[in-house]
Amino acid sequence: MAIPKYQQIADEIRDRIRTGVYPPKSLLPDQNTLAKAFGVSRMTIKKALDGLASEGLIYKQSGLGTYVLGDVTAHTNDSPAEVFEGLTKQEGAEHVSSQVLTFDVSLPSQLVRNKLQLAPDEPVYVIDRLRKVDGQPAVLEHTFFPLKLVPGLTHEILLGSIYDYLHQNLHLKFGGALRRINADVAGTLEVDFLNATRGEPVLQVEQVIWLTTGENIEYSTSRNLASWRGYTILDINHD
Known part of the structure; x- marks a missing residue:
């Protein structure tokens, strides 16, 4: 069963957060930049980021952009x-x-x-x-x-x-x-x-x-x- 593209992108960004490519409190590239880098639509990027936000890995600040919160629960089973x-x-x-x-x-x-x-x-x-x-x-x-x-x-x-x-x-x-x-x-x-x-x-x-x-x-x-x-x-x- 093929993994949806937005999930593949979310998995890649999640991995970058957990390996420090995108460190905590850093600003993520904007959606247009990510869309161009991954070769997908902006809506696909938005769907991937929405999933990561629901996990608590990133958060959006109105007018400022999307920031990395970090894998704050990585040390637990919570x-x-x-x-x-x-x-x-x-x-x-x-x-x-x-x-x-x-x-x-x-x-x-x-x-x-x-x-x-x-x-x-x-x-x-x-x-x-x-x-x-x-x-x-x-x-x-x-x-x-x-x-x-x-x-x-x-x-x-x-x-x-x-x-x-x-x-x-x-x-x-x-x-x-x-x-x-x-x-x-x-x-x-x-x-x-x-x-x-x-x-x-x-x-x-x-x-x-x-x-x-x-x-x-x-x-x-x-x-x-x-x-x-x-x-x-x-x-x-x-x-």
């Missing part, structure tokens, strides 16, 4: 709380594997109907996955997708990146997300699948994601040990 990337993109496909625990289709519960704004007779996929990083258990995911929005989902797709399938195969674009992050303690599932000690601190992310069309496409919860990963929020003052 994940930005506001981005739309899944674990595969964050950690790298070569590091992430998935074990499918549940893959089923059912009619939604009242809770799922409310979260996804569905009628009682509209079926959903019910998916449970154990995500591993470098072979070590990391995240338990419990996810619902409406069948009408995600046709053709298979067990093989679940072994990789579902988001890649949504974006690159179905050409769906996320419009926004509502996330709630809360603390909990490890129960039976975390003991069995994450090698947790019962009562160990756990972080849970509950989220609803909607498309640019306004349709809710995902309701999910993910749980990981607090000792493995936290969540960061980058707040830039653009005034």
Whole structure:
């Protein structure tokens, strides 16, 4: 599957930031200069930079340009709380594997109907996955997708990146997300699948994601040990 050009450019700029070619607090070349250097349109450069900004690597100052913030979370496993990337993109496909625990289709519960704004007779996929990083258990995911929005989902797709399938195969674009992050303690599932000690601190992310069309496409919860990963929020003052 071909990697979109804007992602290739974002990967190259990210690498330049992390290797010091673009040092922290330096001003990036303007979009027209980057477009000429990479041989692409200015819109492609903008899309690449928007992704890097959401990761907290760069920030835009009105009237001044785009500055390098630096890889401020490179020393941790923390994940930005506001981005739309899944674990595969964050950690790298070569590091992430998935074990499918549940893959089923059912009619939604009242809770799922409310979260996804569905009628009682509209079926959903019910998916449970154990995500591993470098072979070590990391995240338990419990996810619902409406069948009408995600046709053709298979067990093989679940072994990789579902988001890649949504974006690159179905050409769906996320419009926004509502996330709630809360603390909990490890129960039976975390003991069995994450090698947790019962009562160990756990972080849970509950989220609803909607498309640019306004349709809710995902309701999910993910749980990981607090000792493995936290969540960061980058707040830039653009005034």
